Amino acid sequence: MRRVMSLFLPHWPIERHRNGYARSAKPFAFVTGIGGKRVLTEVNRAAAAEGIAPGMGLADARALYSDLVAAEADFIGDAAALAALARWCRRFSPWTAPCGSDGVFLDITGCAHLFGGEAALASAVVERLARRGINARIAIADTLGAVWALSRFGDTHIAVIQPGCVRQALADLPVAALRLDAAVTALLDQLGLSRIGALYRMPRAELATRCGESVALHLDQALGRAPEPLSPLQPEIAHEAHRSFAEPLMRPEDIAAATDILLESLSRHLAKEGMGARKLILALHRVDGRIEEAAIGTTLPTRDPRHLWRLFEERLPLLDPGLGVEEMVLTARIVEPLAAAQPRLVGGTERSEAGGSADLAALIDRLSLRLGTGSVVRPRLRESHLPERAVRFLPAFHAGATKAVAKPGRIRPVRLLRRPEPIEATAPVPDDPPLLFRWRDRIHRVRRADGPERIESEWWRAPGAPRDYYRVEDEYGRRFWLYRAGLYEPQTRPLWFVHGFFG
Helix, strand or coil: CEEEEEECCCHHHCCCCCCCCCCCCCCCEEEEEECCEEEEEEHHHHHHHCCCCCCCEEEHHHHCCCCEEEEEHEEEEEEHHHHHHHHHHHHHHCCEECCCCEEEECCCCCCCHHHHHHHHHHHHHHHHHCCCCCCCHHHHHHHHHHHHHHHHHHCCCECCCCCCCHHHHHHCCCCHHHHCCHHHHHHHHHCCEEEEECCCCHHHHHHHHHHHHHHHHHHHHHCCCCCCCCCCCCCCCCEEEEEEEEEECCHHHHHCCCCCCCHHHHHHHHHHHCEEEEEEEHHHHHHHCEEEEEEEEEEECCHHHHHHHHHHHCCCCHHCCCCCCCEEEEEEEEEEECCCCCCCCCCCCCCCCCEEHHHHHHHHHHHHHHCCCCCCEEEEEECCCCCCHHHHEEECCCCCCCCCCCCCCCCCCCCCEEEEEEEEEEECCCCCCCEEEEEECEEEEEEEEEEEEECCCCCCCCCCEEEEEEEEEECCCEEEEEECCCCCCCCEEEECCCCCCCC
16 A cells, blocks of 8 residues: 655745754844735744744834844745755655655655654654754655645644545645645635535535535545655766676775776766766775775866876775775766867867866866865956955856956056055155055165055945055065055054065
């Protein structure tokens, strides 16, 4: 007999965020626009304690609590996270699917005994989700309609209905539990049919004439009289290659040779799919049950086995084969589309879509492997008047380059300090460069100077004082970029800083 489970997550949009909103002590709500009005779609516990509830207008909610924090509802993100949760539920059943925007269906036929029974399985799911800060209500019964109704309208957090007892379990639930439209539910209430049990005595023909075919259909599906299939999530395509050995491998050269074979096999598979790998994991399954893993990442998607071998070559010596390796599995965890490229016949290398060559990408991969992920970067200009914000460092093949607002011809130092450092400076008149300054306990006498160049603060980001920059050279030929913060005030000592150095 078929057995299904409904997992209902009443506060999913809030609780799917592992940190922040769900655990915040400050009232928070998600909002969306409905008919030109901002309406709350979900609230956290702190907001609910103030009498704020979903469906309330944002203005009305802030009348109850003026400091209510609101953010735009992310329905697409909620759906993607729910699909990921449905895949996570495959550890309990191979047949799972999202249910609406706040639940998951599981077909647990033949699975419950692996967890000690249906009640134990439901408790295990609730406990595992509670560790992640997610509250859940669960129902187990014979039909999808029954478990949907019981998980949302039942009086217990875990309801396990024995086979053949669905009719009795649904009798006292409201007709809204049959997944009916609001208009149909309201019509049934007007007719005095507010409970599902009241529909049992109604002739099907009369019920269809008065309320439409949907009522009889949903009732029959809940009672198991009409079929309702469950379409599971499509299984993810596994991009992997594996190899088992009759005799366990122990020598490093044998493991290296097997890795080379796996790379060739996986590269052929990726080529057929038109994909390239961005992250690969090599798992060595030892005879004692332990698993040794080595992971590599690439800047651009690739399926070149020679390049991937060069990356794994530096990781293999770190793996411990123990008493022997009986199986090796190579998995491409992150893949991206990779079209076939036409190599050049004469000189040069093929350019990638990211603006760099394949050779450069390979070099960056090897440097990143040795220095750490994210250690190989390149500067990008961005729109900012302040020198310390005019450049940011991004991954080498990042596509987020922006235009700079600085005009060509402006002289800038070859080295800029991460933060301007304060100095003691002596200047004869307010707009003159300093005659000498002390920086890091050393006095520098100025021999030549040029300036000032005034740079205003970015008032749209944060208020600040303007800066007057000077290019100065000391008596030993060292050149500095200094600035005075703020306008000159007779009764106030000016603040000076060193910001960079010229070559």
